[in-house]
Amino acid sequence: MTGITIARAAGLSDSERIRMFRRMLLCRMFEDRVYYLFLQGRMPGTIHQAQGQEATAVGVCSALQPADMITSTHRPHEHAVARGVPVNSLMAELFAKVDGCCHGKGGSMHVGDAAYGMLPAIAIVGGGIPLAAGYALAFKYRKTGNIVGCFFGDGATNIGSFHEAVNISAIWNLPVVFACENNKYGASTAIEKVTRVPRLSERAAAYGIPGRTVDGNDVEAVYAAMLEAGERARGGAGPTLLELETYRFAGHSRSDPGHYRSKDEVAYWKARDPLTRYESFLTEEGVLSSAEIADMKASVEKELDAAVAFAEASPSPRPEDCLNDVYAA
Amino acid sequence: MQHNIILPDLGQTTSEAKIVQWLKKPGDHVSRGDPIVAVETDKVDMEVEAFESGYLRKLLVEEGSMASALTPVAILTDTPGETYDGLGEQKAAPPAPANPPRVGNAAPAARALAKELGVELAQVEGTGPKGLITRADVQRFSEAAAAPNRTLAAIAAMAATTANSKRDVPHFYATRDLEVAAAARWRDRWNETQNGARASFNDVFVRCAAKALGDVPRLNLAYKDGAFEQRSAADVLLVVAREPALLLLPMADSRALDWNEFIHRMHAGAGQGTSAPVAPLLAISNLGMYGVKEFAAIIPPGCSSVLAIGAVREAPVVRNGAVTVEKIATVTLSADHRVIDGIAAARFLERMQFHLNSL
Numbered sequence: 001m002t003g004i005t006i007a008r009a010a011g012l013s014d015s016e017r018i019r020m021f022r023r024m025l026l027c028r029m030f031e032d033r034v035y036y037l038f039l040q041g042r043m044p045g046t047i048h049q050a051q052g053q054e055a056t057a058v059g060v061c062s063a064l065q066p067a068d069m070i071t072s073t074h075r076p077h078e079h080a081v082a083r084g085v086p087v088n089s090l091m092a093e094l095f096a097k098v099d100g101c102c103h104g105k106g107g108s109m110h111v112g113d114a115a116y117g118m119l120p121a122i123a124i125v126g127g128g129i130p131l132a133a134g135y136a137l138a139f140k141y142r143k144t145g146n147i148v149g150c151f152f153g154d155g156a157t158n159i160g161s162f163h164e165a166v167n168i169s170a171i172w173n174l175p176v177v178f179a180c181e182n183n184k185y186g187a188s189t190a191i192e193k194v195t196r197v198p199r200l201s202e203r204a205a206a207y208g209i210p211g212r213t214v215d216g217n218d219v220e221a222v223y224a225a226m227l228e229a230g231e232r233a234r235g236g237a238g239p240t241l242l243e244l245e246t247y248r249f250a251g252h253s254r255s256d257p258g259h260y261r262s263k264d265e266v267a268y269w270k271a272r273d274p275l276t277r278y279e280s281f282l283t284e285e286g287v288l289s290s291a292e293i294a295d296m297k298a299s300v301e302k303e304l305d306a307a308v309a310f311a312e313a314s315p316s317p318r319p320e321d322c323l324n325d326v327y328a329a
Numbered sequence: 330m331q332h333n334i335i336l337p338d339l340g341q342t343t344s345e346a347k348i349v350q351w352l353k354k355p356g357d358h359v360s361r362g363d364p365i366v367a368v369e370t371d372k373v374d375m376e377v378e379a380f381e382s383g384y385l386r387k388l389l390v391e392e393g394s395m396a397s398a399l400t401p402v403a404i405l406t407d408t409p410g411e412t413y414d415g416l417g418e419q420k421a422a423p424p425a426p427a428n429p430p431r432v433g434n435a436a437p438a439a440r441a442l443a444k445e446l447g448v449e450l451a452q453v454e455g456t457g458p459k460g461l462i463t464r465a466d467v468q469r470f471s472e473a474a475a476a477p478n479r480t481l482a483a484i485a486a487m488a489a490t491t492a493n494s495k496r497d498v499p500h501f502y503a504t505r506d507l508e509v510a511a512a513a514r515w516r517d518r519w520n521e522t523q524n525g526a527r528a529s530f531n532d533v534f535v536r537c538a539a540k541a542l543g544d545v546p547r548l549n550l551a552y553k554d555g556a557f558e559q560r561s562a563a564d565v566l567l568v569v570a571r572e573p574a575l576l577l578l579p580m581a582d583s584r585a586l587d588w589n590e591f592i593h594r595m596h597a598g599a600g601q602g603t604s605a606p607v608a609p610l611l612a613i614s615n616l617g618m619y620g621v622k623e624f625a626a627i628i629p630p631g632c633s634s635v636l637a638i639g640a641v642r643e644a645p646v647v648r649n650g651a652v653t654v655e656k657i658a659t660v661t662l663s664a665d666h667r668v669i670d671g672i673a674a675a676r677f678l679e680r681m682q683f684h685l686n687s688l
Contacts, residue, residue, distance in 0.1 A: 036361070036380035041335045041399040255339040257375035 004272050006281040009220035009227075014287045020062050020219055021278055021288070024054040026300050027078040028275050030087060031250075033304045034077065034094060038254055042312075044096060047108045050078040052217075052249040055274035056181045057082035059222025059244075060149050063230050069117050069135050070149040071128035075248070076121035079151055080111045083118040091307040097314035103325055104317045125186070126159030128152060129178070133165040136176035136239075147175040147233045149226070155186025157200050166241065170207040173238035177229040180243050181216065187252045188260045201243035209239050216244030217274040246274070331413040332381045333401035339370050344398040346370045348390045351403075357385045359405065366402065377402075384409045389416060435462035446471045483574035491627045502625050503674035504661040507682050509641055512537075513656050515688035519588070526592040530658070531615050533688070534638050534681075536591055539563045539583050541680035542611050547673035548634055549610055552665060564609035566632060570616075577629060579607040610634070617641060623659035634664040634674070 012020075031051045037043035050057070053075075061070065061082040072079040080090050085101055093100025093111050100106070101113040102120055112120035119135070122128040132150030139146045156162050157180060169176050180200055184191055197203060204211025210232075214225045222244055229240035247269035251258035258266075282288045288296075336346055346368040353365050364376035365385070383405040390396045390403075406413050435443065435450050439462045443450050446467065453470045455462035512533050520527045542548050543563040551558040562582040569576040583591050610633040614626045617640035626637040639659040646655045660681070662674050 039335070039337050039378060039380040041337065254337070255370075255373060255375075257373060259374075 004217075004277055006218050006278060007215070007221040007224070009224040012220065012223070016062075017220075017282060017287055020058050020223070021282055022296055022300070023058045023062070023082055024219060024275050024278060025296060026087065026303070027054045027057055027081045029297070029300050029304060030081050030090070031077055033308070034091075035250070035254075037308065043094060045094075045107055046253050046255060047077075047094070048075040048253050049250045050075045050248060052269065052273065053181055053183060053246045054078060054082075055219035055222050055278070056151075056179065056216045056244040056246050059216075059219045060151070060177075060179050060226045062219075063223050063226035064117065064149055065146065066117060067144065068146045068149065068230075069114070069119060069132075069139075070151060071119050071132040071135070072112060072121035072151050073128060073153060073156075074109045074121070074123040074125070075153070076109065076111050076151075079121070080113075080118055083116055085111065085113045085116045085118055087303060087307040088310045089113065091304075091311040092314045095311040095314070096316065097311055098317050098321075099310065099314035103321070104314075105325065126152060126156040126161040129156065129159075129165040130161050132176050132178075133169045133174055136169060136174035136233075137172065139175050140172070145234055147177060147230050149230075150176055150178050152178070152180055153186065154180060154182040154184065154191040154195075154200060155189070156180070157203060158186075158194060166203075166207050166209070166239065169239045170209045173236055175233040175236070176239045177226060177233055178239060178241045179226065180241065181246055182243050183246050183248045185248075185252070185261070188256070188258075190260075199243060201241055204241035207239075207241075209241060211241040211243065213243040213245060216246035217269075217272050217277060219274060219278050247272075249273075330407045331411075332383060332405040332407075333416065334365060334377070334379065334403040334405055336368065336396045336398050336400060336402050337377060338398040339368075339373065339375070345395045346398070347395055348392055348402065349374065350392055351388055352376065353385045355385055355387055356409070358409075359383065359385055368396075379405065381405060383407050386413055387415065434460055435467075436464060438464045439467045442467045448474075487574045490630050494627050494630060498628050499666040500625075500628060500663050501666045501671070501674075502661055502663050503671060503678060504623065504625075504659060505675075505678040505682070506644075506646075506657045506659050507678075507685060508646075508655060509533075509658050509685055510656045512685040512688055513641070523589075525589045526596060528588070528592055530617065530641050531638075532592055532595050533685070534615065534636075534658075534660075535565065535567065535580075535595065535613055536583065536588075537681050537684035537688075538611065538613055538636055539565050540684045541677050543582075543584055544680040545673055545677045547669060548664075548677050550668045551608075551610055551631075551633060552668045557668065560608065560610060562607075564607045564611075566609035566612040566629060568612055568614035568626070568629065568635070577612070579609050581607045611636065613638065617658060623661055625661045626663050628663055628665055632665075633668050634662055637661045637663065 028051060031049045034043060034047060035049060038047060057078040070079060070083055081087060089099060089101040090111055093102055093104060093106055094108050096104045096107055098104050102110055106120055109123035110120045112118040119131060129150055129152055132148045136148045166178060182200055199213050201211035201213040212225055215221045225242055229242055232240060279293060283290060339346065348366060349369050350367040352367060353359055359365060359379045360382045361379055363379050365379050366377050368375060368377055385403060386406050387404040389401055396402050401416055404413055434455055442464050448467050448471050450462060453462050453466050456466055457463045516528050516533055546559060549560045551560060563584055564582055565580050567578040567580055569578055583594060612629050612632045612635040614635060615638040616624055617638050620640050623639040624637045626635040628635045641656060641658045643654050644657050645652050662678060664674050
């Protein structure tokens with residue numbers, strides 16, 4: 001027990017809790033596996049990893065319906081895993097292989113698959129927010145009753161596209177939830193050094209929409225907040241800005257050792273690791289036993305072994321397919 | 330099972346990193362995620378973690394040395410005693426030596442030097458009385474051991490500079506056949522009548538190129554990071570073939586020298602004896618003496634162009650509808666199009682022809 005409890009969300013069954021925990025485990029172990037593949041020189045390119053942010057990814061995505069949509073960022077792996085994009089196709093994409101979710105042409109920063117409710121990620125900071133507004137407009141126009149969950153980081157709240165997209169979503173009551181993962185740093189820049197308001201959720205007031213700050217390392221708190229904001233959006237009452245306070249354990253990218261953060265600060269957040277927090281909660285509640293959790297970890301490990309084997313066996317894209325999937329029909 | 334710890338590609342501008350400090354030593358047990366080695370790139374210091382648990386068996390790169398991304402830097406095995414492939418490096422723990430180390434047979438000065446140079450005396454062949462290892466033996470051994478590294482370092486430097494130049498500098502090429510009949514006649518007469526230094530075709534080409542550079546200021550324009558700088562001194566950079574890699578010799582403006590002084594300067598190795606700061610923008614490379622007809626060179630770092638000179642040869646030339654046999658040399662100017670355009674390149678080659686005709 002970390003000394004930090006879980007704010008029990010109403011109406012969650014044990015099996016739903018177990019499903020959420022397994023998703024978080026898959027997120028974390030996927031990221032760790034990618035990291036070790038990188039250290040072995042098997043994983044090409046640089047990568048932006050999200051270890052420590054599993055509760056935001058899984059909490060938001062668990063409150064969505066299959067036909068809803070999410071948009072993501074340059075740190076998209078856990079969003080994709082949480083949304084249910086198959087790990088085989090994610091791993092193959094990271095290896096730049098044709099069986100990847102973008103046929104090997106997107107790579108780490110563009111994973112996603114609209115068939116699973118996730119637009120391929122936009123790596124430009126703040127770039128996904130107007131797309132979320134646009135997708136929400138389409139949902140509203142077609143009266144589908146679906147919503148968009150829009151992920152972005154704290155740094156993006158100082159980007160012009162954030163202001164424009166949130167404002168237009170507000171005036172048109174678009175069905176979108178803006179889920180700001182405040183992991184405290186935009187690359188190496190501490191958010192308080194570039195932002196005057198102490199809580200990013202206060203920015204909602206500027207657009208006349210509700211804003212809430214939520215413990216982003218408590219998966220059930222995130223889930224409950226997202227469910228409420230989602231229902232509001234589905235009901236036509238417009239967007240909500242959720243500030244999900246979390247922390248990334250790794251550096252900004254693989255070549256960033258994160259020296260701008262103190263050891264004490266990292267230790268503080270590691271003690272609030274969303275995964276161990278939820279694991280302790282579930283064992284103490286008697287939802288899962290230690291043995292069941294060990295089995296679950298072994299089965300996730302196997303799933304990832306299979307994903308790596310699948311990715312490595314998949315062929316590279318052919319030069320002649322270079323222009324396919326590039327232009328809209 | 331053996332796991333080779335590799336230096337990850339840290340995605341920086343260079344693909345090399347310095348091994349600053351080993352955080353574990355051979356024999357240590359390491360767990361997945363433990364930092365093993367501290368490395369430094371041009372942008373960042375960081376620790377490389379183990380991707381597998383096991384026993385650290387061998388460090389392949391010494392502290393303070395450079396390692397290339399994606400190459401093995403250490404060997405890990407699952408169990409402490411199992412055998413492993415040393416990856417072509419000196420095998421760890423060589424089998425008990427047939428001859429016991431002859432450390433006793435080294436002169437004290439040799440022993441001191443060996444310690445200083447990090448030479449293992451057991452590997453040094455003694456040439457002194459009764460096989461005594463002398464200071465010279467240690468010195469020779471150390472140099473022989475270092476030689477391949479120096480060769481590789483020189484080639485690595487060439488690899489980096491040429492690749493960077495070809496990637497960053499927009500090269501274009503202007504080729505011209507220079508008529509060298511007049512220059513050949515001048516050279517023969519000089520070498521017959523002068524008791525001083527003999528002139529080679531290379532001397533003639535370098536001198537005429539320096540003069541032509543003086544005539545076309547556009548070739549003496551430097552470009553760096555978006556800024557331009559016009560130079561007036563006709564400094565040139567001689568690209569000299571040496572093993573294992575090319576040697577670059579800057580040569581200060583030689584236009585005011587007389588021929589004797591000029592040839593002496595050339596033979597003394599260009600840069601010798603000049604104190605003025607030399608910042609040549611025109612490089613000159615000549616493969617004519619190896620029979621190469623023509624070639625295009627890569628602009629060395631800091632230069633704006635490079636002149637590649639082919640062999641002086643007799644070739645059929647069509648003039649006024651008739652074929653004659655003439656002495657020509659084909660030269661190619663590779664120029665940086667950010668500062669030099671085709672007209673400037675053409676003018677430079679035209680001025681070279683002029684100076685060759687005016688010797």
